[in-house]
Amino acid sequence: MEKYDLIVIGAGPSGYAAAMRALDFKKKVLLIEKQTIGGAGVSNGALSSKTWWEISRDVHLVSRHLSRFNLEMPNADFQEIKREVQKAVDERKSMLLENIESLKESHLIDYKLGAAHILTEHEVQILGQGSEEIVYGENIIIATGSRPRKLPNIPIDEEHILTSDGIEKLEEFPESMVILGAGVIGCEFATIFSGFGKTKVHLIDKGDHILPFEDSDVVSVIERNMENNGVHIHRNSQLVRMEIVRGRVEYELEYTDGSNEVFNVEKALVSVGRVPNFDNLWSNNIHINLNQRGIDDDQTQTSESNIYAVGDVTADIALVNVGELEGRFAVERIFGNPQRTLMYENISTIMFLNPEVAGVGLNEKQAIEKGISYKVVTLDYRCISRAIAKRNTQGFIKLLVTNDSEMKVLGMRVVGNQASSAIQAVALLISMNKGIEELAECVHPHPSITEGVQECARMLMGTSLFKPEALKGHLSAKVHVNGEYEDILY
Known part of the structure; x- marks a missing residue:
């Protein structure tokens, strides 16, 4: 029976990240995948859908500027677009596989295709095409992802x-x-x-x-x-x-x-929505607690001391970046000594809409539900040079901070072109439990969307280039206390 320090079940974003992190500890790892490397995060999830979105956005932008170049609307070829999406998926899969193949010379990682079944707390059965084997793992990470939720009263046939x-x-x-x-x-x-x-x-x-x-x-x-x-x-x-x-x-x-x-x-x-994939994954003698949303875990550890769960299969946030974070953290718990616990307050998100929407931390609705008093400033994209240069000033930046002298960052939402580029500095401040002074004094590239974030921070400090009281249609600075808004006056 082949023995491993770690068996990872599922080669999606969270499982792949876990396997790679275990190699940093020089541990022998087996990565098992039932279908295709990259999981739904690559094949029919985040990467594929966002490639569809990028191409759709390009077509939409062309349609907006036809008159400028005296052009007629080009015909979007569905099959050609599908091929381009598939090329993106294949490109990512090839890189993931190439990475594993190149690392096999270290004799620390194996990659096997097949359906995994946890027989005991250390033994995993792998059923491949016409093959069966049992392997031993000191530790096991479940990273089997999720699938689209189906409703019993709707005849889903994946055709109509x-x-x-x-x-x-x-x-x-x-x-x-x-x-x-x-x-x-x-x-x-x-x-x-x-x-x-x-x-x-x-x-x-x-x-x-x-x-x-x-x-x-x-x-x-x-x-x-x-x-x-x-x-x-x-x-x-x-x-x-x-x-x-x-x-x-x-x-x-x-x-x-x-x-x-x-x-x-x-x-x-x-x-x-989506449902976690853990049907028939373990034997009856394995006691892994479940809740309404998935596997119940304590900082990635399940109720079985040597079995961990990460990514969509747990009850935590179902995002690729969160899954990767959890996969890496689980390995650090097993083989290392993490200096901090997992935190989700500074998780950055992006919604691929028109325009894109990026966020981190709390929005106003969440802050109000939690009974938090806060200051909030909003800056219209029309105040940002980069947005003006791109001839697309639809959107705004909204920054929330605590209603005190420290003004620690609670959250931010950015709606508009290149919204995701404006998030990371604020995510870092939230993780560090810092206020906005550093953000206000940071020298941002010009012209850039992030200059709008800086201007929001300066508004909170009363040192902004544009004054809220002067440009009320484009800027606002308010405090929310006991369900009421009041203008911030400096």
């Missing part, structure tokens, strides 16, 4: 009614599509398909606005752009039924006013 896994099976842009679920993934696909200008998109939203976890000023920009791009948002609606009728999708909605309406579209996309 799809999940995100079925997008790659499309042969052409559908002339119409309904998306069930107005969370991040649903809104991203609504942005992608409407951006190509080939598909009439319907978006089912059970509330009165999309992205229910976000602040209203963020949502209003995204909703307005969606609707301007032809997306029909079914607000305050509940799906009564969805059926495949004569090769198309028929769905019925009931609205909060009691009325019903029936629609007919070519395709449907069900985007109602």
